[in-house]
Amino acid sequence: MAVPLNTGYATSKLEEPPSRHHPSAPIATQATRSFHRNGHCRRELLNRLTMKRFVYINDDDLSDDLYCDNRISNRKYTLLNFLPKNLWEQFSRFMNQYFLLIACLQLWPLITPVNPASTWGPLIFIFAVSATKEAWDDYNRYLSDKKANEKEVWVVRQGVKKHVKGFNTVNKAIVVYVLVFDRVAVEWEVSMAVQAQDVRVGNIVWLRENDEVPCDLVLIGTSEPQGICYVEGVIECPNPDRDIRRFDANLRLFPPFLDNDVCPLTIKNTILQSCYLRNTEWACGVAVYTGNVYGWLQLLLSIVYSLLLFLGNETKLGMSRGVPEPKLTAVDAMIDKLTGAIFVFQIVVVIVLGIAGNVWKDTEARKQWYVQYPKESPWYELLVIPLRFELLCSIMIPISIKEAFNKLKAYREFMVDDKHLDFVSLDLVKSLYAKFIDWDNEMVDLETGTPSHATNTAISEDLGQVEYILTDKTGTLTENKMIFKRCCISGTFYGNESGDALKDVELLNAVTSGSPDVIRFLTVMAICNTVIPMQSKSGAISYKAQSQDEEALVRAAARLHIVFVRRNANILDIKFNGSAIEYEVLDTLEFTSDRKRMSVVVRDCRSGNIILLSKGADETVLPHASAGQQTRTFSEAVDQYAQLGLRTLCLAWRELEEDEYREWSSMFKEANSTLVDREWRVAEVCQRLEHDLDILGVAAIEDRLQDGVPETIETLRKAGINFWMLTGDKQNTAIQIALSCNFVSPEPKGQLLLINGKTEDEVCRSLERVLLTMRITKSEPKDVAFVVDGWALEIALKHYRKAFTELAILSRTAICCRATPSQKAQLVELLKSCDYRTLAIGDGGNDVRMIQQADIGVGISGREGLQASRAADYSIGSKSEIVVGLDGNLVVVIGDGEMLMAGGDGDFVLSQGDFSKIIFAGPNYGSSVQFNSTSSFSFISGVSGTSLFNSVSLMAYNVFYTSIPVLVSVLDKDLSEATVIQHPQILFYCQAGRLLNPSTFAGWFGRSLFHAVCNGGGHGLVTVAVVDEATVMVDDQREAALFLLIGKIITGNAFQAIVVFVITIHAYAFEKSEMEEVSMVALSGCIWLQASVVAIETNSFTILQHLAIWGNLIAFYAINWIVSALPSSGMYTIMFRLCRQPSYWITMILIVAAGMGPVLALKYFRYTYRSSKINILQQAERMGGPILSLGNIEPQPRSLEKDVSTLSISQPKSRNAVYEPLLSDSPNATRRSAGSATQFDFFQSPSRLSSSYSRNCKDN
């Protein structure tokens, strides 16, 4: 008999002689074995064809190359393919292709306006930088792989041969190796250390506590007291797949076992790669799936068996990890689309200017004898001028894009040309944001000291754009600390008065008096589980459990004097009132998410009775109650508890007849060893036993909400972020949790709509009804949420996707209960397909897929291990403290104590609303001025395509002078985080970035262009005024920011470019009109204007801003003086000359005043009389007053020494005192003010909520 026990502590036990031929399972006879051994290929072929893998345990002859070795490789490149692959990747972006084209065109001296080096240098530089970065990353991956690969692993190579009694060695080739593992010392000698990469399939791997599991193993022994033996045999298992929850395999022992039975193995017998062995002194297992790369032979084989092959990782984790799609930010995706549009526009410009140039050439230039246009021109002559303009305009693409999306966003990667460094600076910026997250003291997990970590540095800016947050419940919203709170035993409610059944005197009395119902109930609590008690030397018992629920029950039973003392193989020792009771576990009917119940069959060792003990969800237990039993009380109890937000379990039992059990037992064993549909068959067999149950009662377990959850959710909902809760819990429990954490509002304001049904029709009808209600209530200021369960969700997603999508869009809140991991991921997918930015938060392995799927994945490294946080873009500790990371780029995750806003920078969000800032700060600003100047210049240079600026300054300008202000504008804060928390709504208004979809963009772009072109020239100012005015008018719509943005780009910059240009050519007319001088005057003008614009658009000056703005100006002069001192340079002495001229300085002052005056006036006017939301808050914040006095910039509110819990409570309180009037219209104001203390009111005063909700649910 084989008894695979709990995962993680699995003990396989082979005691009875297995039967030789099992009717249902394929067998590995000697014949097949020799066939298997006969050549790798054939064996591999067999494996492939049968979709099965035969793993010969500890077979030293096993070829090394049959299966892949255990080498892990996460590398993207090899030495050979690095260059081509990297270049290919870089050039797969449209932008880069474009810039390469431009750079190639520049090699043609006839058309290039500037020295090709000015493009090629930076181009190569940029590519080199990103290639270096890639190479560095890859090198680090290589190092970490190497470290993992070379890790020492103990492998058993020659076991101690020990004959099991009664069996003889028949043949040398088929030796029975028996390793007795209860003597660790013995094993030490026979094991040898190898590197992790050398572990082969079939090896026996020896793990000690806290070792990382090097590959997928089938456990064959652990340090658990009953030291288990194992026998050489073959493990027959499926070919590798990615399903981490299934492993249907059989262990077959080789002859000479007379009765070679098949020992079923399930996922519970395995431990997967990259897990850690915990709480177990040692364990050993057989490697079944190894490595994650193929060797060359495997590669060949793979090609041969390409139809059946599995490429890449063979371990389950490796395979399920897959290659995560690179996550593009919203803007990234947009850019590529829009680049095309802008490209077209550019072509138009080029054609127009090209025609003008050609016409001018033919009419005028022929007369300009000094130009000596040849009479005969080559065929391409017509193209020359347009191409020149194309090159001049090439500045434009980056400009338009940068301006459109503000620099930071546009330049995610490899955008080159003269904007080269901008890209670098963008990457820097992103890394900086990521670093801020890592650094933030307020996001450190106070309990474990784990700081938050941004794994993916590229998507920081998206944090501000999140529209949907999909969150797991257990462990994320709640603490995942289960506490047994109440119970109902045969109609008697315990714990209702005190709120804690353990303190209920009646229950205690019932226990002492030995009420049989209560004792039975407690017995089920104590032994119907897979918990393992650990007795320390002092005698204290601790429990190790897979499920927190079980642990809670066992603990509670222990508190009530039924103590589960020891699990000795199949014998369970229970201590009750001083007397010891023994139970023998005969079978365990495991919990599955489909069955939703688990049972054990035990034999009472005193009486010899066989008893079935069950516990499970009410809907799966109550229907199986014995015919006569009244279950009403129990279902009422379940309802009542669920409405309190408690998790409920029904406990039941039944005494079995000896015969009945025996009959069933054989069926169960058979079902357990099937390879096909095992789960289903086992469930079916279990069903046959679990009937006519005697319901004992209902236990209710509380899963506490994390502190600060309601506040966080409220803040985020005010910020316009939609919340979906995806949980595996019961519907009622989920609803209650949702209610208590502000997910949904109670009745008069909120409404819950239910989607349910078991069949397609029902679901469809229910869906349509909900949709109708949604549409109707859309206009009302009502909080409508829908609730859907896993079953209905499955149907809805499969058959009514369209309707469901509409529902998803309409609804701001949704609760999905009983959802599976893949459904969670599907929901993320669904929202993403509607172009919403999604953020998924979770803590457990079942959230991994959702986290990977979401635009932004946040993993909480909490009780459920590190799986989620490894897969996530941002990982945070479960006890992280603070609220708004930085200045509020928030996306919140809920941690213990406070809310935690995962990172980012509120400023960043706000900047997106306040686009102009970065636009102006950025090189985009500079280049557009340049572009405009250049195109204006083209008209006075005979449309011949001369560049106003020389190559050096062009390059320097773009590369250097304009990048630093961008970097620093990143550090600019629009609002302090305190203010943002006070007014989370602001974020909603600042998410205008999401509106940048192509149609509106194109629309506004065209319109603004039209304005610019029509009004062009001297009328730029008027346009600025018009646009700004229009901006003001649509302020409340989110288009505003967009409008403002485009308007500013085109008109604002055009205006300033024109100022620079006009002033320069007039002030430097006639005898001063020397090319180099004029060019430097114009350039200095740009620099001065840029500095002023940055200064005026900066909201908060720290030393960094000052350094950047003024330092940049100084750097400009320093650099130009140096260049001017070089006789070989084109601008030799120019700068000295200029700086000696009073007219130069006078011109600069004029440019600044004329360029900035109107901007300042408009800004002031808008700021004061047409304030945007941000402006108002800024003013409020900086005028001192209640929000934040200037003295408050000191970080005392963040002080870490303070007690966390008091901090969390006192902060909202103290703020509220001041803010009550502002928030008085908010229904949640009072709740908010009371801090975290009140959140449990919901548990204690359920009446008002429950009535409304039950009504609601019935209504629907």
Add this chain to the structure above:
Amino acid sequence: MSVRGSGVDEVVGCLPLKLVVGYRSVDSGGYLGSIMLVMDSRFTQQELPACKPILTPRWVISAFMLVSIVFIPIGLASLFASRDVVEIIDRYETDCIPQALRNDKVKYIQGPEDKTCNRTLRVPKRMKQPIYVYYQLDNFYQNHRRYVKSRSDKQLKDPKSENDVSACKPEDATPPGSNPIVPCGLIAWSMFNDTYSFSRNSEQLPLNKKGISWKSDRQHKFGKEVFPKNFQNGTLIGGAHLNSSIPLSEQEDLIVWMRTAALPTFRKLYGKIEVDLQANESIEVQLKNYYNTYSFNGKKKLVLSTTSWLGGKNDFIGIAYLSVGGLCFVLAMAFTIIYLVKPRRLGDPSYLSWNRNP
């Protein structure tokens, strides 16, 4: 007035940047070290002390007032400086062609006729020396792409690089391909070649043609050992000829011409008259009208001008200053009036829409 007066003052002036140095032991890492430490942790926590100015009415109005107060005097000063400059402009390209030949100016300019032309200039006001003599060309695109690139800086500087003429096509070598032209390229080839000589009361006015080019050009851009070679020997004669026995560094007319102009209308220095000219004196100019601007209708002007601290006569800066100053004044006034008529409280949260309609 609903703005809290005290608040405005406090906010307008930026708080001085506070470098909080205290609390940390100075010995560990020294003073600078502790600054860095504090700065560093403040940086990482984004808590650098910051000054957050906002645009209060008082601040903006004062700024505009200040600008107008500063700009108007500067504007006036510039305007006066410009007005003080005495300038004589004589446009001669048409007048210097005999009446009879004016219907085909190009033919005349390319013909063998004597190009001498006598002009008389009246001095309107007393002109103090030095008086700069410029020629001004209109509609001449020295900034044309084809033109502006047609030169070889290396060749101009270094006799060894005389073959470096690749950028100079079509004026690179003569006859095609064999002998490099020094100085090569369209710019040098098309050098301006009208000449002027001045006399006052039949007495020659000395014209100083030394030092009209940039000193840096003479010393570093045009070589002392580089002599004109094969210049204007081709089939097409462009502009001026150069004396092949004088090194380029002393060919100042060439140096001036080679500093290309950014605008199609430009003046280039021809020489300096280093005596004062009295008002109402008349100056006779004997000019040789060789240069062909007729094919593209370019104007030619002779300009005599004094100079001021701002350079030559140019009213633009003065007028621009006055108008910007005036505009700022108007804006300051307008804002003041708006402010007085319709004050608006800054930062009043009741303006927030979510506070208005819940």
